[in-house]
Amino acid sequence: MLNLVIYFPLLAAAAIWLGCRERGTLARSLTLAVICLETLILFGLAMGGNTLSLDAEWIADYGIHYHLQLDGLGLALSVLSGGLAVVAMLVGWERIDRWQAFGPLLLATLSGMVGLFAAYDLILFYVFWELMLIPMYFMLAMWGDPDSRRSATQFMLVTVTASLLMLVAIILLFIAHGVQTGIYTFDYGILKQTPLIGNTLLSKLILAGLLLGFGVKVPVFPLHFWAPLAYRKGDPSVIIMLSGAMANAGVYGLLRFTMPLMPEVTAAFAPWGMAIGAIGTLYGAAQAIRQEDLRGVIAWSSISHMNIAILALFAWQAQALHGMALQLLAHGLSVAGLFAIAALLLDRKRDGVYANVGGLYAQMPKLGMCFLFFVVATVGMPGLANFAGEALILAGAISRSILWGSVGAVTILLSVIYGVKVYGKVMLGPVNPRVPTELWDLNSREKAALTVLIIAILVIGLMPQLMIETVHLPTAELLAVNIDSLFGGVHAID
């Protein structure tokens, strides 16, 4: 079953690539069908609530296992990835050409993501990590704005450099663990039973490599430099996958592989991690206020929100981690909603630069309402998903560190400012004379895409307990690694 959910999209991708050479519309329908089926299977598994697992020897000489385990958190993020892929397809339905190529790439990325969330071996994880990256590059480079090739290449170079250094760190971890215990293995299940002891130079190097590799993907504050350009230049459908689903993989990796495998050195780093998260949040929000175009605002808002997740991660405390899981889902959904709006505006030949828009609400009230909903969700309106996440995160973070928790809280205020500003510039105000009059409102396909997101945001927002239960087991398991005494000296200020 696990193999099926991982490789089904990949096999379908191969079949579509070879079978639909000149038939883009057929490829499009088939891709949608495959993604829907995949998402439904994943959703069914998530509802079932069982943890699937599979373990086999892969490369014995190097202690590499073919070990898969898909628990609640992984399933939730997989379902999110599948759902976002559906949304990305629906909003790109007409705009994206050459579906016979785009469809397989999208499917391959999805395959990589599900595999990544299920991987329980570091090398296997790395395999899926790269598997999702390569098709993403092609989607970024070949679709999107005419000059997207450059930003895509920059994205690729930055992430691959970081990934390779992460691979070096993984190998070092393998060796350090082998030296410490005599067991040379990449298997996460075995590694986490004997976490790396001590705060040595070697473990610092390992942590640095992992932080780099995962942090670039999130993107964590000083490593975010590739993101604004890539988010702005890529096709919004691709960016929905990149910012909504792939960014989660970075946080997920940090959550899975740093603290449980080397608690001491991570605990020593935790205050710095919280600081980075809080500063990144603040910086992202401040940048978002300065932007002059819709996609720029969404890009920086996404960076800001992902950094709150980093703040939560390094708070390493039950409330904050639960909040983080919610935040990952909520951010994925709301940023996807915003980029979907950007995509719909692009369909109507509006690129979202403030100078070219304004007063669109009068012409497209339905689109305007949906846009408003996503803006309000992003800002953190109570009752919607983001609020539940952020409230938990901030409560947890403040209990660890009043300073950084408060900095995180301030950004909510800032997010209101940029949220209101972007909505006002695009939707309200006088009608921009450059806006052509023949704009059409949402059609049923677009309504379907946005409705999926809206319902999901509402469900998570109104019943956060449901989601917390799903992710509780894995986070509790991760927390169990944390010996509170580790934090004793570090968090004396509390």
Place this chain on the structure above:
Amino acid sequence: MPSTDFYPVIAPALTGIGGLLVLLIGVWPRLKDAALVAFYASIVLLLGAMAVLLAPHEAAGFERFISLDPVNRHGWLLFTAGGLATLLLAWRDRQLLGEVDEQFCSLVLFAVTGTYLLSAATNLLAAFIGMELTALSVMAMIAWQPQRKGAIEAAIKYAITATVSGSIMLFGIVLMYAGSGSLYLDAIPGNLGGERTNETLVIVGLAMVLVGIAFELAVAPFHCWLADVFQGSSSPVTAFIASVGKIAMLLFLLNLADQLSGLWPAIHGVIIGMVVLSVVWGNLAALRQSNLKRMLAYSSVAHFGYVLLALTAISGDADGNADLLQAAAYYGLSYAVMNMVSFAVIGLLSGINPSADLEGYRGMGRRYPLLGVALAIAVLSLAGIPPTAGFFGKLFVFTQALNQGQLGLVIIASLAAASSLFYYLRILVVFFSVPSNEVSEEADIALQGDAVVMGPTLVISLSTAAVLLIGLCAGTVLTFI
């Protein structure tokens, strides 16, 4: 005691004598069918492979000249397969059309014989003979169809390189003999320390042998000839150089490192210098190329830099030698198969784009989806993207090098690998972007007869499958080498 097992000589004898027979068939009156000759040559190669397969599995030596052990057993099979692939590719290759006759086939057989000797040599002279036999045959193959642009130039460059490297290596062998009193690899370490031996001479000799090998492997700073030779020779011959010639040399180098591990630390500095120069310079130079063959040539420089990375930690008292050598051998194997795919694709498309300029391939991946997928897998493997063979090669080499504490080198190598992705992606982007011009019907490979496409298709599909399988079943592959 020298054992006189005859198993190790059967395969080289078969291919060597087979080469002569193929030449004889060519001059036989009334028999002017080149297809028949190529057929016979293939049979000879298959017989050679049979001889290797049927030989007993224990290591067996012949007169302390060559020895067939489990590692080079599989090496020999690889070379045989490579020779067969070269024949298949060359047969009806557009650049060699009508020129593949009994002499070309016999040259392939002689070159394969040379690689057998070289890779299995337990005696420095055997290695030298093998190396020269391969080099001379390959030189003639490079110049095949001399009126082709660049053919003579490439052949002369190769000839000069091979001669220079051969003489340096010979000088090194002489010094090693003078210093230790033996040409047998396994006897040299034992002889040292005795009377009338001189360890310094042996080390200088070893360094010179290493430089000779570096010339043949085209490791920086001895790589200058490679790009011109790759560009000037026809793709089947390029594939042979990359996948067979270099790997044979690599196996000899690994054998040398294994036998002389005690002396190895003395030349670590030389190797480390070569590694750094190769991975950095190879990748940076490849970034600037606009010709696919030249690009792959510089990428080859970088790849052998990664391979040598595993050899920087060999030493007499370390217990990780076997693992290091295994990682390097795995890398060599994966390099061989992924380059076979790339050059087979280049050869198949040579009717459309004879110069192999990158721009000429625009849109080819869309026009021929299967070919595009094969090339994409090969290029991603070269770039070290999992789950291909190239990724696991890098993983194993990096792991072993880190295990020996080479953190700085591994970080340099991984940064260089990251920059290499830039040009590998460029290849893929060109292959899959919108075609700029229409392919003339005459050149369209989809319209051509089976005979033209069948050989390369077979080679491409088998070696692409190998790239994936060697990666996915790396655990099994490691037990063989």
